[in-house]
Amino acid sequence: MSYKCTQCGRKIPKIEGFVRCPYCGSRILVKDRPNISKEVSTD
Secondary structure, three states: OOEEEOOOOOEEOOOOOOOOOOOOOOOOEEEOOOOOOOOOOOO
16 A cells, blocks of 8 residues: 655655655655546446
């Protein structure tokens, strides 16, 4: 599971200990989700 920092935009592969970006120190991280669209039938 990777996360993305909202301040610097870098991807963080693994969070160890404190929830903080190791590059800029921001504590606001978002789960990096794939761009896969799901098809749902509406019958």
